[in-house]
Every structure is written in structure tokens, then in C-alpha cells.
Amino acid sequence: MEGYLTQKENSSATEHKRFAFLELMLIWEGCVSAKQIQSQFEISDRLAEIIIKKYKELYPDNIAYSGEKRAYIPTPQMVAQFSDGTLQDYVQIIADHAMVSELPLPKRRIDPAFVRPILLAIREQKRLKIDYASVSNPNFSQRIIQPHHLVFDGIRWHVRAYCEKNQGFRDFVLSRIDPAFGGELLDGADHYDIEDEDWNAFVDVEIQPDARLEENRKHLIALDYEMTEQNGEYRKTVHVRKAMLMYFLRRMGLDQYHQKPEVQQITLTAHCQAQLKL
Incomplete structure (x- = not known):
């Protein structure tokens, strides 16, 4: 995959998306046609053919034409270059979602307004003042944290940060940060992820x-x-x-x-x- 890095860098983001769709159709449906690409991206038939042709020129070992199917099929040695090739990736891009059903899970309230200062604090290594509540302390109280990563546990989003009150690194659930306060950026952090032993x-x-x-x-x-x-x-x-x-x-x-x-x-x-x- 690294050998194709230069070719990928020369491709546009739009082209990446189209190539990823092409690959996922090859992997999960066993074939792809210009008509499918045309329908997915609402482009002309000719442009869809050009996309397939260019992909075939870049990765000839991945794709072959099948006269029987009148479409392109994956080769036995195909290796995806623009996607992870997972079923989850395929489900996200297919147009016919009637074929797939997902278990609905309770949605966690994540307000972009208070995530923005967290991201800024991580990026610029700043201290951040927040109002936070937990099950053990259900009333909002002020904390000053020094965040270094966002964490998703499969259900909830957290921010991993140094807590000045507790003098140690811990996780803060994003939905338990008071959106009314929003968060206040302070001066530069003096504790970094390299010091977080459990993280490393x-x-x-x-x-x-x-x-x-x-x-x-x-x-x-x-x-x-x-x-x-x-x-x-x-x-x-x-x-x-x-x-x-x-x-x-x-x-x-x-x-x-x-x-x-x-x-x-x-x-x-x-x-x-x-x-x-x-």
C-alpha cells in the first residue's frame, strides 16, 4: 500500500471517494459497472468509464473485466487501496439501505459548541476550565483540565486529560460537561500525553x-x-x-x-x- 502513496497524493479527494466506492463494490458485491458509479455520484456515463479506466491503470492487479457479467470483477489478489474494505465501510456508502438494518442505540448529546474549545486546547496544548458532573458528584463543579486526546468507547465520547483538581490523568465524559458554561481556554498546559502512563x-x-x-x-x-x-x-x-x-x-x-x-x-x-x- 505504501508503494502507491505518490499516486494517491496526486488524486483529488473526490477521486478518492469514487475509487473507494469502486473498491467496496468489487469486494462486497463481486463486481462494479460504470452505471453503478454514474448512479452513485450522479455523473455522466463517460466520466464513470474514465474513473474505472484510471483505477485499472493505477492498480491493474486489483481489477479485471468480465464479459459474462459485463462488469468489472476483483482479482484473487486484490488489495484495497482507498478503503479498509470492511463491511461497515460498504454499508455506509451503499444507496440501497433497505438491505441493511442496524440496532438503534440511545444518542449521546454532544454539543459542537463545547467540543470546539476542547479540540483547540488539544491542538494548541492549552489548559481548559470546564464545569463537570459525575455519578459520584452529580452537581456541576469547576475543573481545570489539560486535554490530550478524544476517546470513543463504542458508546460514549470522552476526553483524556490531566485533572488539576485530582492531580492525575483521567477521562471526562463529554456529555457530562455543562454546555451552559462551554469551557474557557487558559494559558499553556504543563502536563502532556507523554506523561500519561496508562495512556502510553x-x-x-x-x-x-x-x-x-x-x-x-x-x-x-x-x-x-x-x-x-x-x-x-x-x-x-x-x-x-x-x-x-x-x-x-x-x-x-x-x-x-x-x-x-x-x-x-x-x-x-x-x-x-x-x-x-x-
Whole structure:
């Protein structure tokens, strides 16, 4: 992929988007035609043909014409260059959303007005005054933080920051920052992400099918999580920032233990539990 960097830099953002669509159609639908590109981007048939031709010139090992389908198909050795090629990417770009349904989740209130100063504080390494509330302290109180990253845990957005009140790095849930106050930029920060030990430390989280399951069910769970078999046991290792470990365990259902293995499905390996001291 790095070998094509110069070619990509010479392509426009619009062309990137069109090439990404072309790739995702090749990967997930098995073919792509000029008509599909024309319909997706509301362009002329001729321009759609030019897009395919240019992509084929850039990446001849990715795409081939099929007379039988009267469309272009992916080659066996195709490697996506303009997208990750994931199913999520495909779902986001397809026009026919009637084929796909997603589980609706409660929307978290994220007001751009108070995210802007957080982003500015991160970018310019500034201190930031906010009003914040938590479950343990539900009344808004003033905090001065020194943010260095935004974090998404799969459900909620957080800002990772040094807290001057608690004199340490911690997470602040964005939806718990008082939008009425908005945030006030102060002078330069004196604590940086390089000092955040839990942010810079990574842990290997090793999961396995619940040992209580029968072998055929273990095999199914292994397929779900792309586990590999090691010495007759299924395993999957995920590299996680120590600061985000709690969110990972919670999201994967590993922060509790169900009585029914069919509900639990996966657990941490004994070695991993010992390493993480859980």
C-alpha cells in the first residue's frame, strides 16, 4: 500500500471517494459497472468509464473485466487501496439501505459548541476550565483540565486529560460537561500525553470461548471472534491501551460473569486474568 502513496497524493479527494466506492463494490458485491458509479455520484456515463479506466491503470492487479457479467470483477489478489474494505465501510456508502438494518442505540448529546474549545486546547496544548458532573458528584463543579486526546468507547465520547483538581490523568465524559458554561481556554498546559502512563502503556487482552461450552459451540465462538487454535485451545489477543481497558472489558461483556455459558460466550484466559490482576 505504501508503494502507491505518490499516486494517491496526486488524486483529488473526490477521486478518492469514487475509487473507494469502486473498491467496496468489487469486494462486497463481486463486481462494479460504470452505471453503478454514474448512479452513485450522479455523473455522466463517460466520466464513470474514465474513473474505472484510471483505477485499472493505477492498480491493474486489483481489477479485471468480465464479459459474462459485463462488469468489472476483483482479482484473487486484490488489495484495497482507498478503503479498509470492511463491511461497515460498504454499508455506509451503499444507496440501497433497505438491505441493511442496524440496532438503534440511545444518542449521546454532544454539543459542537463545547467540543470546539476542547479540540483547540488539544491542538494548541492549552489548559481548559470546564464545569463537570459525575455519578459520584452529580452537581456541576469547576475543573481545570489539560486535554490530550478524544476517546470513543463504542458508546460514549470522552476526553483524556490531566485533572488539576485530582492531580492525575483521567477521562471526562463529554456529555457530562455543562454546555451552559462551554469551557474557557487558559494559558499553556504543563502536563502532556507523554506523561500519561496508562495512556502510553498497552496490555494484551487474551480471550477464549467460555470453557463450560461444548466443543462445537466453542468452535462457533472462535469463528465469531476470529480466534486461532493454539495447542487445542482457541485464543484471540487484542492490544489495548491500559487507559481504555475498562471500556474494552465492559463492551465485550468481560466485566461480569454470567451463570449461563451461552450468555457469557467468551472469557479472559487464566493467564490474562493473572497478568491484569482481575
